[in-house]
């Protein structure tokens with residue numbers, strides 16, 4: 001497996017609508033290897049999600065995964081999921097607020113409101129159709145990654161760009177107390193992502 005180079009904001013690949021993955025293409029060893037690399041790259045950079053356009057591949061596939069420290073049993077966790085050609089449908093008008101981050105926009109956080117619960121229709125890496133309902137943080141990550149497939153980044157979803165912050169300022173002025181604990185874990189001065197933000 002390989003760690004792939006992550007496209008940074010300003011690269012046109014992040015702004016175009018990605019192409020669907022055909023059943024034939026999905027079955028190829030090359031594409032299966034690409035999915036493995038996407039997973040590997042997400043884990044290397046401690047993201048909780050990564051979409052193919054973020055590694056310069058304009059295809060409708062994304063991976064999501066969140067494993068939290070057992071010290072925080074209340075923290076949001078969800079298993080590794082490969083989303084091929086995902087289609088999301090909001091299931092509620094209720095919004096969830098999250099300070100999102102993105103591997104393609106390093107070092108920043110912004111406050112975004114999204115539907116709290118969504119239906120996710122997609123295919124898995126074998127091409128089998130899947131339908132799930134996700135909510136809360138899991139729903140935020142699924143929406144953030146699916147947005148990447150449509151050339152959308154979280155800035156575009158912000159109601160107020162004044163609620164954009166560098167990581168350090170986010171932690172100083174906006175983070176909730178449990179996020180401070182995470183900072184202790186990572187060590188002072190570390191700017192490693194805490195694994196909580198969508199990527």
Ligand code: NI
Nearest residue numbers: 102103198199
């Ligand atoms: Ni992102």
